[in-house]
Every structure is written in C-alpha cells, then in structure tokens.
Amino acid sequence: MKIMNRHKNTLVLLFFLSLFCFHTLFTHASDSITQSELIKDGDTLVSDGRNFEMGFFSFNDSSSRYVGIWYYNVSVPAYIWVANREKPIKGREGLLRMKNDGNLVVLDENKNEVWSTNMSNPMNNSQAVIQDDGNLVLSNKDDGVLLWQSFDKPTDTFLPGMKIPVSDEMKETKVFRSWKSKTDPSFGNYTMGIDSKTSSPQIVIWEGEERMWRSGYWDGRLFTGVYNMTGYYQFGFKLNEDEKGGRYFTFSKLNKSDKVMFQIGWDGYERMFKWDENEKLWNVLQKEPVNKCEYYNHCGSFGVCDMSNSPTCGCMKGFEPRDKDNWKREIWSGGCKRRTPLKAEIVNGSDSVGEDGFLVQRCMKFPDFAQLVSDPVVYDSKGCESICLQNITCTAYAYVLGMGCMVWYEELVDVQNQENLGNKMNIRLAHSELDHSDKKTKIWIITSTVVGGLICLGIFVWLMLRFKRKLKVSTASRSKNSNLQVSGGIKSREFSAAFSESTEAYSLEVNQLSGPELPVFNFSYIAIATDDFSEENKLGQGGFGPVYKGKLPGGEQIAVKKLSKRSSQGSEEFKNEMMLIAKLQHRNLVRLLGCSIQGEEKLLVYEYMPNKSLDFFLFDPVKQALLDWTKRFEIIEGIALGLLYLHRDSRLRIIHRDLKASNILLDENMNPKISDFGMARIFGGNEDEANTNRVVGTYGYMAPEYAMEGLFSIKSDVYSFGVLLLEIISGRRNTSFRHTDDSSLIGYAWHLWSEQRVFELIDPSIRDSSPKDNVLRCIHIGMLCVQDSAARRPNMSSVLLMLESEATTLPLPKQPLMVTSMRRFDDIEVHTECHDVSNDLTVTMVTGR
Structure with missing residues (x-):
C-alpha cells in the first residue's frame, strides 16, 4: 500500500512539474506586458516572429544587470537597446513592470525606479509589446494609440525600420550615443546623427563636440562622400517625408530574414553588422572612418588628403602651406593659404589684374558647410558659376545632379581625393594661377609638338622596317618547329624561344596601350599556345573573327579572340575593348588576361569559359x-x-x-x-x-x-x-x-x-x-x-x-x-x-x- 501511495505521489509531482514547465514556456514566449504585470530577472519577452528578445542581461561575471533588447537566438549577443544604461541593478532582484499610471518601469533590488517611459499623462490601460523589428512599443490597449516607443529613444544602434529625424531648423541632431566601453553601456564619448545645416543632410560622428567623420551630402541616391557606398550598404537608404512635411531617413533590408544593424561603437567607429548563421559571427560590412583621410579635416583648410600619395596631405593647386616647417614635420592641421590673392582681395588693385577663374577638381569628397542655392533660375553649372562670382567670399561651387547648385564660402575644409566617387567641383583662383597660355607659350607648345611628332614618325618608320625583317625570321622559325609537339602541350623550349624574341617586334601602338593593368603577350607565344591557331582549337566564329582555345605553359586555359581583317571591328573598337575591360575587375565580368598586336594581326586573350555561353x-x-x-x-x-x-x-x-x-x-x-x-x-x-x-x-x-x-x-x-x-x-x-x-x-x-x-x-x-x-x-x-x-x-x-x-x-x-x-x-x-x-x-x- 505504501508503494502504491509513493507512486501516486510521484505522478502528482510530475504532473505539477509539467504544468510549471508549460507555464514557464508560455510566459517566456509572450511578447507583451500589460497593466500590473511584471517580468522578473530571468524571464524574457520574445517578439511574435521570434526576431528579438527583451529581458535582463549582464557581462561575464559582473553583478551589474541591465534591461535591454537583443536579437533572438543568436549565439553572439548583440544588444541593440538598453533601458537603464546609466543605472545598473546590483544582483538579480530587478523587475520590469507596468505601473498603474501606464508607465513601463525598471525597478532595482530595493524597488526603486532606475528607468521609466516617463509619460506625463496617466493611462490606466496600456500595454508594452516587443515587435519583430526590435521596437518596444507602449500603446493604449483599447484603441492602439501609440504612447511611447524605443525607436524614438535609441541608444547606440540604428535598425532597419527605424526613422532618423532630419531637422528642418538647419541644425545638428545627435541621435545615437556610444557605450563607454565594450562591457559598459553607460554614455560614451561619441555620438552620431544628422547635420542638416544645409538643405542636403549628411551623417556625422562627433567626439564630444568636435566632428570626427562625416558622410558627405545626400544626393537622393547615396551619401556623396562615402567611399564604398555600394551593395548592401546603399540599397536600403531613403530620405522620406511625412504628412506634416517632416523628413527622416530609413534603411530597409534586402532580405526579410537578414539580421543587420548599424552601430556607433565605444571606440568611435560606425559599423554595419550582418549576422552570418553559417559562421556564427557578426560580419562587418562597412566601417567608418575607414582610413586616416576619413578623419575630419585631417589636412586642414584648403588641404587635400589622398591615401594614394606620400605624404597623404597636400595643398590644392594655387595654395601653399601656412606653416611650411610644420608641414615638413607632417603636422598638417594648420592647412594651406592662397599663393595669389583674388582680385577682390587686392587693395588698390590695378585694373590690369585679370578676372578670377575656376580650376576643375575631380574625384573629390565635397568640402563641409556647402550652401545650396535655391534660386530656380540656376539650373546648370554656368548659372552656378555666376552665383559664385557675384560674392567675393565664394571660394568654390559645384552643380550636382540630385542636389543642384552648391557653393562654399570662406575656407574649404575636410576635402579628400577619392578616386571612385567622381564628384567634380570648381575652386576659385586668381587669374595668374590659371593663365599660362600666353603667345610665347603657345608658340613653344606648337613648335615642340611638330618637332616631337616628326621625331616619333621617324622612329616609327625605322621600327616598322626592322619589325618586317624580324617577322620574316620569326615566321620561318615557327614553321620549321611547328611539329615539335608533345603530350599535354608544347615543349618548354618553344615557349622560351617565343619569350626571348625582341620587344622591338611590337608596334608603337601596343607600347602606348600597355601598362600595369594590361599585360602584352608576344604574338608567337600565343600562336604556340593555340597550336598556330589550328582548326582543332577553334571554338567558334564571332562577328570580329575566330575564337581559339589555347593553353599556357602553367596549364591555364585561355580563349583567344583574333580580329579578322574582314571584320566589322576596326582598330578603334579593338583598342576600346582592350583598354576598357583591362580596367574592369568584377566576378561577373569576363577577365582580360592580355593582348597582342603584330602588324595587322590583333589578339585579345581572355580567361577560358568551359561552359561556353x-x-x-x-x-x-x-x-x-x-x-x-x-x-x-x-x-x-x-x-x-x-x-x-x-x-x-x-x-x-x-x-x-x-x-x-x-x-x-x-x-x-x-x-x-x-x-x-x-x-x-x-x-x-x-x-x-x-x-x-x-x-x-x-x-x-x-x-x-x-x-x-x-x-x-x-x-x-x-x-x-x-x-x-x-x-x-x-x-x-x-x-x-x-x-x-x-x-x-x-x-x-x-x-x-x-x-x-x-x-x-x-x-x-x-x-x-x-x-x-x-x-x-x-x-x-x-x-x-x-x-x-x-x-x-x-x-x-x-x-x-x-x-x-x-x-x-x-x-x-x-x-x-x-x-x-x-x-x-x-x-x-x-x-x-x-x-x-x-x-x-x-x-x-x-x-x-
């Protein structure tokens, strides 16, 4: 009898344990908290689609506890919002609860409020919901009216779906603030937000009150100063306008399932993260500032920072260092000054002084503090130039598609040379800095050009005569050795002979086109690789002529396009393709390995595509x-x-x-x-x-x-x-x-x-x-x-x-x-x-x- 009672008690105990587990599971799966409900340390809210989770967390063995939101079911936690970042709770006795007045609060171990939604108007029927986009929303349970949301009170993280306000008051709006350290979410030294001092906003990172980095101006598609704003980083950004005329930026994910975020780090760097489920890590897709030229005004006023140069800082044309000694010591913060004053700056200037002009500078990150000209009459670059010339303090202008006429007054700051941006601006200089085309100079240029042309023509004729003689010898040698084939390719000595032929066999045309981006092959070398363009190696007949399969000494297979003498493609098209594709590098573009020109024979050598077209x-x-x-x-x-x-x-x-x-x-x-x-x-x-x-x-x-x-x-x-x-x-x-x-x-x-x-x-x-x-x-x-x-x-x-x-x-x-x-x-x-x-x-x- 005792044994039966013991089994009965065990079954009852298991039943209650099961109920408790199911209750716990149900509680943890909830996405909301309502009036008079609470969340204990250890319990969490999980969004309906299981994208985000909210609860208590801490770092390592620290006793400091915080209430925050993080991506759900990610092995490397990423905290995207923290409530009590300045007032951590000591121990695990904290509570998250909804008060009777409708405010959501965090209570410490002594039941003191360390954080609150702080609504001034009491609401006795509110609820807080953690949504699938990571937004914590407090609303009226009856009519759904929004009362408060975490997206309006962000910490250090920008999420897809969040709205970054763009002030219409022409001011700086600091939206995000960094953590103090990697494990301390209290206020750090860096902030990030929008500068809307001009009609075209830009993203800025501040260290304290000083600018550390800026994105350049928004042109309707992208931020003009971001060096690598391509791919995932660009597609989602959009400047929107609400029904009241207010403006705000949003970012949309390419794929709904992606876990992505932008964050201003405790170290001052802004990063874009994307979770890689296979590798179980957060990949950094983008980071700013990316190099020392990205740091704000690294070279001072009228200085240009260029990572491809050494030293990286230089003065704009027409300018010189303010302090040459400091400049030699690579202390560039003093910047540069004009060599020659503008006409309006000359006191009691002579009427003989020429008018100011503009120097075109390409591939530039536009300077800070541009002013947009709203005059509807200014609809092109000429009109923009006229506006700049009318003001003696105007130092530069640019007419930009998507923005219009931009002008700069006084000093030009935070300028970089960035090759892939393609931005063009016009810098105002004194007439003497631009006028180098007097009559003597013109005569000298014309004379030099004629003499140089005659010399080049003479060299060209001499090389062509010598080339024809060598071509006869080369052709005879190749015919004599055409049968020297072995299994798996041509004997190595054939290639050695082909390589050793004099480079004088090339025409001047090839020498002009060749460079580090475009290797030039010896014609005989390619002939041997394709078995002298045999029918067995012919891949097909294209519009420009036949295409042959070849094999290089190392075993690499190639496709050789041979321009037919009867082809519709002439030398211009051939050179166009040769030079163009040599500058292009992308996994979805065919790769040009090199070229060869010998007399009327023109070849392009490509990587071989085994699966054809x-x-x-x-x-x-x-x-x-x-x-x-x-x-x-x-x-x-x-x-x-x-x-x-x-x-x-x-x-x-x-x-x-x-x-x-x-x-x-x-x-x-x-x-x-x-x-x-x-x-x-x-x-x-x-x-x-x-x-x-x-x-x-x-x-x-x-x-x-x-x-x-x-x-x-x-x-x-x-x-x-x-x-x-x-x-x-x-x-x-x-x-x-x-x-x-x-x-x-x-x-x-x-x-x-x-x-x-x-x-x-x-x-x-x-x-x-x-x-x-x-x-x-x-x-x-x-x-x-x-x-x-x-x-x-x-x-x-x-x-x-x-x-x-x-x-x-x-x-x-x-x-x-x-x-x-x-x-x-x-x-x-x-x-x-x-x-x-x-x-x-x-x-x-x-x-x-």
Whole structure:
C-alpha cells in the first residue's frame, strides 16, 4: 500500500512539474506586458516572429544587470537597446513592470525606479509589446494609440525600420550615443546623427563636440562622400517625408530574414553588422572612418588628403602651406593659404589684374558647410558659376545632379581625393594661377609638338622596317618547329624561344596601350599556345573573327579572340575593348588576361569559359533542362550585379550597348560573366545620355530610343537586360516570334500578362519545379525593364533591390508600344555576322536605308 501511495505521489509531482514547465514556456514566449504585470530577472519577452528578445542581461561575471533588447537566438549577443544604461541593478532582484499610471518601469533590488517611459499623462490601460523589428512599443490597449516607443529613444544602434529625424531648423541632431566601453553601456564619448545645416543632410560622428567623420551630402541616391557606398550598404537608404512635411531617413533590408544593424561603437567607429548563421559571427560590412583621410579635416583648410600619395596631405593647386616647417614635420592641421590673392582681395588693385577663374577638381569628397542655392533660375553649372562670382567670399561651387547648385564660402575644409566617387567641383583662383597660355607659350607648345611628332614618325618608320625583317625570321622559325609537339602541350623550349624574341617586334601602338593593368603577350607565344591557331582549337566564329582555345605553359586555359581583317571591328573598337575591360575587375565580368598586336594581326586573350555561353544552354531543347530555376535566378542576379558595377561602381561609368545571351559566358560553376566590350561607351562626369549616328548592337535587344534615334544611356542596357531576363525565364529567343502575331517575346509576354496567363511564359522544362511567386516577380521586373520610355525603366540598383527583396512593391508596367510597332524594323537593313558558340564576341550593326 505504501508503494502504491509513493507512486501516486510521484505522478502528482510530475504532473505539477509539467504544468510549471508549460507555464514557464508560455510566459517566456509572450511578447507583451500589460497593466500590473511584471517580468522578473530571468524571464524574457520574445517578439511574435521570434526576431528579438527583451529581458535582463549582464557581462561575464559582473553583478551589474541591465534591461535591454537583443536579437533572438543568436549565439553572439548583440544588444541593440538598453533601458537603464546609466543605472545598473546590483544582483538579480530587478523587475520590469507596468505601473498603474501606464508607465513601463525598471525597478532595482530595493524597488526603486532606475528607468521609466516617463509619460506625463496617466493611462490606466496600456500595454508594452516587443515587435519583430526590435521596437518596444507602449500603446493604449483599447484603441492602439501609440504612447511611447524605443525607436524614438535609441541608444547606440540604428535598425532597419527605424526613422532618423532630419531637422528642418538647419541644425545638428545627435541621435545615437556610444557605450563607454565594450562591457559598459553607460554614455560614451561619441555620438552620431544628422547635420542638416544645409538643405542636403549628411551623417556625422562627433567626439564630444568636435566632428570626427562625416558622410558627405545626400544626393537622393547615396551619401556623396562615402567611399564604398555600394551593395548592401546603399540599397536600403531613403530620405522620406511625412504628412506634416517632416523628413527622416530609413534603411530597409534586402532580405526579410537578414539580421543587420548599424552601430556607433565605444571606440568611435560606425559599423554595419550582418549576422552570418553559417559562421556564427557578426560580419562587418562597412566601417567608418575607414582610413586616416576619413578623419575630419585631417589636412586642414584648403588641404587635400589622398591615401594614394606620400605624404597623404597636400595643398590644392594655387595654395601653399601656412606653416611650411610644420608641414615638413607632417603636422598638417594648420592647412594651406592662397599663393595669389583674388582680385577682390587686392587693395588698390590695378585694373590690369585679370578676372578670377575656376580650376576643375575631380574625384573629390565635397568640402563641409556647402550652401545650396535655391534660386530656380540656376539650373546648370554656368548659372552656378555666376552665383559664385557675384560674392567675393565664394571660394568654390559645384552643380550636382540630385542636389543642384552648391557653393562654399570662406575656407574649404575636410576635402579628400577619392578616386571612385567622381564628384567634380570648381575652386576659385586668381587669374595668374590659371593663365599660362600666353603667345610665347603657345608658340613653344606648337613648335615642340611638330618637332616631337616628326621625331616619333621617324622612329616609327625605322621600327616598322626592322619589325618586317624580324617577322620574316620569326615566321620561318615557327614553321620549321611547328611539329615539335608533345603530350599535354608544347615543349618548354618553344615557349622560351617565343619569350626571348625582341620587344622591338611590337608596334608603337601596343607600347602606348600597355601598362600595369594590361599585360602584352608576344604574338608567337600565343600562336604556340593555340597550336598556330589550328582548326582543332577553334571554338567558334564571332562577328570580329575566330575564337581559339589555347593553353599556357602553367596549364591555364585561355580563349583567344583574333580580329579578322574582314571584320566589322576596326582598330578603334579593338583598342576600346582592350583598354576598357583591362580596367574592369568584377566576378561577373569576363577577365582580360592580355593582348597582342603584330602588324595587322590583333589578339585579345581572355580567361577560358568551359561552359561556353548562355545561349548554348538556354535555347537548346535538351541542354536548357540543365538550367533549373535556382541556377537561372543566380545567372539573372549575376548579370544584374555585373551591370550595376559597369553603370555605377566601377572607376568608369560604362554603357555596354550589346548585352545578349551569347555575350554572357559561363564558368565551370555556371556563374555568368558579361563579355564583349568592343561597342561599350564610357560616360564621364554628370553625363547620362548620348547620341550617335552609328547604331551598334543586336536586333531584338536594342531599346526603342536607341534603335530609332541613336539615343543611348544606362537605361538602354536596362532594356537589354529586361529582354535577356524574359529569355532566361521562357527559354526562347526574343527574335523567334518575328513572324508571329506577337512579333517579339516582349509582345508575347505582354499578351499573357494582360490576360493574366503569364505563368505560361515560363520554360516548360522548369515550370512545375519553380517557385511560382519568385518567377512571376522576375517576369514583372522584366516587363518594367522593357518599357518604351527610358524614364519609366528602373536603374540597375533598383532592379537588384527588386530581385533580392520581396518586400519591395513593384509598380505596374506600361504596355510597350513596340509590341505593335516591331514591324517598323522591316524598313531597317540589318547586317549580321554569324556566330555559333561560346567566347564569341560579336556585334550587329544597324543602319537606316
């Protein structure tokens, strides 16, 4: 009997333990606290989607306890908000509770308030909820009216969804304050916020009351002074305006599931973190200041900081150090002064003194304290220059797309030379600092140019005669040894002989084009690597000529593009491609290994793409099944990243002008690489559109404004990308519809779109296995890209954002007029040179009859 009672008591005990565990689990899973409820140290609130957690925490073995919010279920805690940062609780007897007056408070071990939401108006029915974006919201439980939120009282962290206010009172707003140390969240020495002293705000870090770093001005797309504002860092920023006219910055994540945050660290550095679940760590995606030139006004007034120079500080042209001794000791804070005073600064100046002028300075981080000219008459650079000249204290101006006319008065401070920014400003100088073109100088320049030209011509003729003699010897030697092949490649002595040939065999043209970015190969060396351009090594016939496979001594495979003498590509296009692609470095662009020019023979040497080109798979009924939706989306995304680099992130702003499936090469992992830059166009400065009488490209991929009027811009490439996107989804060429009622793939896609049957557009080989929502979103993006109006097409940064963020709302596309007017191309004569396989770098030229 005693044994039975003992079992009975055990079962009862287990029952109550189970109830307690379930109760504890339920309590911990709650996301809110209401009137008269409390949270003990050890209990937490967890947001509904399990993104954030709120409760008590401490560091190491410290007895100091804080109430904070952190990312949920992350092995390396990241505290994004702290309530009682100045008043820690000693021990684990603290409480978080809702008072009867509706305020949320933190109580210490003696039940004293160490923190409160501090609402002045009592509310007897409030509740606090930890939301999925990390915001702690206090609201009226009955009507949901917002009473207080932690996003309005941030500590050191900026989260996606948070609003950073931009004051309309032209002042500095310090929003975030650093911790005192890595394990002490009390107030530190650094603050971060928005400076809105001009109409164009900028982000600033202060150390105490002194500026430590600034982002440069917001131009509607990015902060103009941030050196690496690309990729994830840029896409999410947006300056918004509320219904009352107030302005605020927000940041949106590319992917909903990402855990990201910006933080002003205890050491003064602003960092952007992203959680890597695989590596179990917080990756730093961006950090400011990134080098000593980023520190505020490192070189003083009128000084320019340049990390590529030694020493890093220099004076602007027309200026000299204020203290030359200090400058030699690399004490640059004193800055620089004018060598020659401006005309208005000369007392009792002579009328013979020339007028002031402006020196153009490129690739600059704009100086601090710019003033925006709101005069509507000032709509270009000339008007901006006139405004500056009217004020004797104006020292510089710039006309910037997205901001307008910017002028600077008095001293120019915090100036950097940053190669990839492309900002251009005009610095005011005395006439004598600019006027170096008197008649004697002109005569001397002209005479020197003529004499130098004659000398160069003589050297060129001598080299060409010598080159022809050596070419005969070289050709005879190569023919004699053409049979000396061994398994796995050519004998090493053949390569040694090829390398040892005199560099005088190169033409002056190659010597002018070569440099550290563009290796120049000996022609004989490439001939040996391709087995003297044998038919067995021929990969295909491109529009510029044949493409051959080769093998270098180290075993590296190459693809060699040989310019045909009958090719439509001339020397200018060849040099264009050679120099352009040599300056481009991106994983989604084909890599140029080098070039070779010998007489009329012109070669470009590329990395070899074993999987040929996209069209080789995409339009083959059998091979297209190898491209499932995951791989196709990766290809789409890779092409978009490559185009974004060309349009915005490279040192040069480049329009490709011939984007198509055959110009997308695939590496061994099927990663896409954009190729063929023979018809690419470089844009400079604020140039965003150009006109040409020579329309080049491929039928079916050209934007309407380009095909009909010769107008091209980055939006021309966006149109080509849209066509390519629809081709990748459908597995059909745009031109395969030419003799149908729909006229083109675009017409067919619109036909299905308008009848809500767009799912039929998807390639049947992947239709059933593809995520419907994702594919339909891509079709939608493709339709936006192929709109007739260039202004309505998104740019590539927007395209990438739409591809990677399902949260982005897509506008509805307009019906393409070209759907019904493609037959207008019947009045255009199309010249196409055939091509068939990968590594073909072709061009189609279109001219009006």
